[in-house]
Amino acid sequence: MSRHDLSGKQVLVLGAYGFIGAAVTRALQAESATVQGMVRDLGQGSKILPGVSLKQGDLRELLVSQDWQDLLTDVDVVVNCAGALQDNADDDLEAVHHTAIAALADGCMDHGASVVQISAIGAGTAAVPRCCEC
Numbered sequence: 001m002s003r004h005d006l007s008g009k010q011v012l013v014l015g016a017y018g019f020i021g022a023a024v025t026r027a028l029q030a031e032s033a034t035v036q037g038m039v040r041d042l043g044q045g046s047k048i049l050p051g052v053s054l055k056q057g058d059l060r061e062l063l064v065s066q067d068w069q070d071l072l073t074d075v076d077v078v079v080n081c082a083g084a085l086q087d088n089a090d091d092d093l094e095a096v097h098h099t100a101i102a103a104l105a106d107g108c109m110d111h112g113a114s115v116v117q118i119s120a121i122g123a124g125t126a127a128v129p130r131c132c133e134c
Contacts, residue, residue, distance in 0.1 A: 007032035015082030017048040059100040068107035
């Protein structure tokens with residue numbers, strides 16, 4: 001039995017076809033949430049998550065709250081399972097773990113959506129989100 005009724009909730013999972021993201025996506029579906037996955041590669045995403053509604057997005061390109069507008073339409077909750085392990089030609093740690101997520105938080109505030117942050121390198125108790133007056 002679920003502790004939370006997720007039926008009717010629109011959930012956007014970032015990094016949906018990754019190891020954690022795929023498990024989160026399937027678990028949310030099992031709890032009756034309507035899940036959309038945000039993925040870099042739609043072809044890869046559809047192979048790993050057949051039947052899941054997918055939207056293409058790249059955190060390296062979602063750097064201000066306006067960039068998130070279309071992705072957040074009708075979304076109640078965003079679960080961030082995306083991440084990068086190191087700076088290289090394909091990943092930008094500052095963009096993926098800070099700039100894009102700060103813009104996401106601002107966008108979610110504008111849309112009234114919640115954020116669940118489960119993927120972050122170096123997250124700790126000293127980290128204070130910009131969106132909170134902690």
